[in-house]
Amino acid sequence: MKIKNFFKKIGSFLKRNVYYVILFLCISGIATMIVLASINKTGAPGGNNNIIGNEDDDDDDVGGTPILFLVPVQDYQEGTAFEEVPVFSETLNDWRTHPAIDFKTDGAKEVYACFDGVVHDVYKNFFEGNVVIIKHNDELFSIYKSLSDDVRVQEGATVKKGDLIGYTSDNMNTEHKEGAHLHFEVEYKGDLIDPKSYFETGDK
Numbered sequence: 001m002k003i004k005n006f007f008k009k010i011g012s013f014l015k016r017n018v019y020y021v022i023l024f025l026c027i028s029g030i031a032t033m034i035v036l037a038s039i040n041k042t043g044a045p046g047g048n049n050n051i052i053g054n055e056d057d058d059d060d061d062v063g064g065t066p067i068l069f070l071v072p073v074q075d076y077q078e079g080t081a082f083e084e085v086p087v088f089s090e091t092l093n094d095w096r097t098h099p100a101i102d103f104k105t106d107g108a109k110e111v112y113a114c115f116d117g118v119v120h121d122v123y124k125n126f127f128e129g130n131v132v133i134i135k136h137n138d139e140l141f142s143i144y145k146s147l148s149d150d151v152r153v154q155e156g157a158t159v160k161k162g163d164l165i166g167y168t169s170d171n172m173n174t175e176h177k178e179g180a181h182l183h184f185e186v187e188y189k190g191d192l193i194d195p196k197s198y199f200e201t202g203d204k
């Protein structure tokens, strides 16, 4: 009995509001079609491209083979290596990690972009000397510190692997006892990693 009453009530509701019910169904139908159409237009091709692009980027970086860095200084002696365990700093007279490779040079020597990219930042401060940061992709940056004042690139410039970006110097005050050198860092996904893993000639 109760169920019958329920359906009777629905029936009379539909009869009374038939116009609004049909209108509602039409509008929701049209809305659904619009939503589906927009998903097909913008979502499918764009989304697929993005997914494929990201997968490619990840392959490049994680696989480590397609991106090969040029050693940014040609004529150098190895300075302080990449050290995750603290090493003694002569300049600062204490122990600290060294998340970079130092290329020591005999006086000012050319420093080259290690790979294609866009100059992300150029700055100078007392502790690091002149600094150039090159963005290679969303996750990979190369960072050049202890450059002289003769910096050859500006923020926003596009650079190619091997382009001259500046010269080594001893103006990185936290490392000035190393003399003229390039302090070279590689940042991948927000962490400073051993640059050697990207060098063409470097041993992994």
Ligand SMILES: [Zn+2]
Binding pocket: 080, 098, 100, 101, 102, 175, 182, 183, 184
């Ligand atoms: Zn260093």
